[in-house]
Amino acid sequence: MGLLSVAAGALNTVLADQWREYFYCDSLSENVLMTKGLPRKAKNNQNTKGSDNLISNGSVVAVNEGQCMIIVDNGAIVEVSAEPGQYVYDSSTEPSIFYGGLGKGIVDSFNQWKKRVGFGGDTATDQRVYYFNTKDIMGNKYGTQNPIPFRLIDKNINLDVEFGVRCHGEYSYRLIDPILFYKKVCGNVTEEFTRDRIDSQLKSELLTALQPAFADISAKGIRYSELPAHADDIAAALNQHLTETWGKNYGVEIAAFGLSSATISEADAEKIQTLQLNASLRDPGMAGATLAAAQAQAMKDAANNQSAGPMMAFAGLNMANMAGGMNTGNLYNMAAQQQQMAQQAQPQMQQPGAPVAGVVAGGPAEAPKMQAGRWTCECGSENNGNFCTNCGKPKPQPKNWFCPQCGIENTGNFCTNCGTKKP
Template sequence: MGLFSFIKGQFIEVIEWNENTDSLVYHFPAYDHAIKMGAQLTVREGQAAVFLNEGVVADVFGPGRYELHTQNLPVLTALKSWKYDFNSPFKADVYFMNTTIQTDQKWGTTNPVMMRDKEFGVVRARGFGNYSFKIKDPALFMREILGAQQSFHPEQLGGFFKTMIVSGISDLLAESAIPVIDLAMHYDELSARAAAKIGPNFEAMGLALAGFVIENISLPEEVERMIDRKSSMQIAGNLDQYMKYQTAESIREAANNPGGGLAGAGAGLGAGMAMGQMIQGMMNNPGQPSQPSGDAGETATKKEPAGDVSCSQCGHLLKPEDKFCGECGAARPQRRFCQECGDQLAAEAKFCSSCGTKV
């Protein structure tokens, strides 16, 4: 078997790579690295052939058919000091490289990326997407990445690319200062800027970044709930629509509850209208508390008499329009009234002196 391999190595006529594999690199198995001068080299579209002499890149061939002679192996010929075109074998390593675009390569953040937002403060975001690349400079890729490996798969670069991409995306998000609720509107713009930012890192390894896509940037659940609550508040700001909505909901619930009948529908309508009126009153008079109905409300909302009041700190007599003491600057003491009988309460009283109700 050894003799047959030796003889076969001396008469290699065709050098090509036609195997169906997902590897980016194929090392041509020449016996003792001997290739006959005059052999046929076939490089297909999407391939490149790299010749190495004693571990050093000598010549690179693009797609086409070549008959190996000294004139089309200038570097290798110079290294070997060949002066004549002879047919004896020469020794070299031949690597075929797949130069097609490697698509659907995934990237994503392992840990949340901290970012500062003007509205929500510091938030954590996660992102994921895909990218594609190809071998652009076979000689540089051989020197920087491949080395002495016999084969190479895209997954071997996945971890490095993922770290590089996440780092670039983090810097990009911080520099863009886009509000988190507006990020989805800028995915295309951010993808293009990210590709321009990390592209030079690929070129330094003999690769080219052919495409980069941000599919999604997600926020923590608590931030999403906060956004949902804010949206609900903005929608409820139209109180007229809110009242109509409450009324419609009450009618629907009454219709779905046969035991309630018209009484249930009336109660629902009343509740919806009362709620809408109360909110409307609060919006129209934000500085005044809501007024409860009945005698308790009337007694609890008795207005302070217009008579003069003494400062609780220095005893200075305050006028009805004074909010602060003109002598010591203390705030005007607020009078309190019993919710049961309506009598005025002392500042430190815990029980009404008239009816004994607990304050």
Template structure:
């Protein structure tokens, strides 16, 4: 049986890539030690290509599916190889590598580290992570074989993903730095950002022998420091808007807020005294602000002489959480008592 198997291998003459693994991108043909015979037939299946390597150099690339008779078909490189080999036996073996010619779809990517750039609106550093998917194909199989695969017997889509992801960060950072997209613009302009990054990736990967056919950004995530800064800006903006609604400027609101915090921070006899004094001062300042908003810097706001207007302003301050429920009730009673 062993003798028959050995003889059968010697008589085989068909070279083909049968049932390649789903993640196979490049794979060397070995087929249990078969060697090329003088009348071998090469079969290149749909979506496949084949590279012949002799003495460390790429001698030919078959990029069209079909069947090739290596003895009779007009293949210039074959004559060159045959001249180096006596009866197809030589110390230099021919390397046959099949590769996947189809587009590799929906490969996932994500930035490996935080991308830093200066936000053009708020003028502070932003830390961003992004993720998405891409598709690609081998545009120059021989170049890819020489520049990426090298002496490896197989090369997978996972290996190429590592190569691609490692090179995404810098083009993405460069584009964000020059595009002037701020924190609030990132998510609404993901398609434009992806298109801009793709233009930076194409020449880079063309040198390696493959082309990105589709590049998408599915989502982004900002670091904790960036989120803290943004939330602080949002809070200050909301407070400033609330101050405007009650006829005070933001500086005056901050002063009142500080005094209220001092009044709340009671501890021991001295603290109670300070709290009481701050509370009285706070009440006086509220009264002053309500009776004369112009003193707080809002020169355009009218003086609220009508008790109904005072009550309406007082309610707005309470709803904006600028005063507590106790302060609201006390001041409301004072206004009503003065009617």
């Protein structure tokens, strides 16, 4: 009696599973990364007794934009499609008399009935359709609880300093390998897999990758205040560093990265401003302008000093200027001297037909070299450099003369090219 009941039940399920099915998935929300596809059941659909997790041969699977579909047959992925459209699944192990011919369908259905009888009337198979959300998953907020080291490099002033940056914003990511995501993350879920089950892990790894990404950005000479304008560069650097984790473990990549703000502590900001100011004062012209502004402010403060009297205040100001060992005039002279030397180092423009300095008929000749040596300043101090270490006056330059025969510039009494005596 039991065997006959099993045979009858198996026959009913085989007949109920003959209907071809239509699998369809509505638009997936941004909170759903993967969902199990179900056959659509219209009001007039008579296919109400079919077996669960079974796809009849010849069934249709529809794929929408922003979706990827996979078919899993008894635990193995057998079909994948990310192109929108309808697909007929004609490789199913579940026969149908409505697809592939009536005679073949009857024979295959009879063999299927015998198989189910051996399993007590059960289908003994599991076939599923899964839909993946391949759109950008947006609105993922992040924020650095602890400062991230950022290296500021300014080659113009030889500045190289490291400090901590706090930042916050939002980022979006997308699935680029649904098969890897299915194998290593979600598996054969019964309904759907939502983003809240993986967002915390992704955010933690993103913050870890921010440090080497910032190192790549700082190496390009980008200041921390310019970080919001280089969000695309940060996203590219993040993808490079997250390839080993997101890409190879989850099949996910950064789609976009937004940086709302990047701030540093007040102590670090003051430190950077001081270093930049000190570096700018290496230029004698900048140093002279800074000193002139400081002296002007000191004169205003001295004029307003009623307690000590204006005369005493100005006397103290003069003593301070004398004790400094340098004045604005010397600094401006040093800047002018440097500018003059830079101009002399550049090739001089020659008039048409005029002799070119340093060029003779036989080819280019060596330019005269300046001889380094000790010299005595007007104040009596001996020096080796280009400026006096005591008063700051520039080193006297020798008076050059041009040879009337070949046009070569000389400093001695005879021309170094043709031997003509200095006029």
